[in-house]
Amino acid sequence: MNIRTQSLGFVVGTLNRRVVWRLAQLTGPHGVMPGQFPVLRCLRDVQVSTQMELARMVGVEQPSMAATLTRMEKNGLIARVSDEQDARRRLVSLTERGRQMLALMTDSAMEVYKDACEGLTPDEVAEFLRIGAKMIENLEEEK
Template sequence: MTSHPALARTESLGYQVNHLARLLERRLRDRIAASGVVPGQFAQLLALYEADGLTQAELCARVQVEQPTMANTLARMERDGLITREPDPGDKRRSRVRLTPRAREIEPELVAAAREVNAEAVHGLPAGEVAAFMASLAAVIANLDPTRPGPIRPSTEAIEPSR
């Protein structure tokens, strides 16, 4: 049996990004709790703030969530008065997800909370480092995105911000 060296958590991109995501989610949860929105609904709301009236399939594609998970999330959002579903005029077999007036009313509060959490996360980092970090994250995501035909750069090349 061959023994492989252990992968330190601090050297694992997956571990570090997942840890960061959990910390960001916890902070966001604390900031938006009073609004009645939970972090699991946040991506859907942001997508609908960008383009209200998407279908469930379009929402799934935009936020990279599987159909069953999206169906459960949308049911909760509908129950909580954040969305309604209306028949699609072009295809009665599907529905369009629309924001309610309540969801529109809390948009500024939710956006402000997200901006505060993001600012807290990068506090003390120079703007150039934040921009490079965001560019690197976008490149890593693109490399792993199943909707893309292939990696955006060779896997042996270090991820560096575009110049």
């Protein structure tokens, strides 16, 4: 076994980059990128949100979310309108194209997941996910 494959950071980082790259190959030609997937999913679930709420839900800084939403609006994935109760706030929602691209991304993500899990048993995949979730939980706790 290569020393690099024994490093948690190397394995997790490489797996992440490969998953994102494969997803981008499938969805990029349609004008939607992997970084937009969490925003599309959140908007599907909450229907309407603000930039600040989306940044919190997705776990990114406000400037990053602003740039992402600008690209998504330009590509017709979201619509932004002024809040009638507070004109300083803009409300974000999915467009029909955004819903279509969410479906495409979901299907593409399942394809990547299936490819990544090739040769593994369902029990091995479940154990990997369980361990990964526990590690995430460990790192989210304040020490």
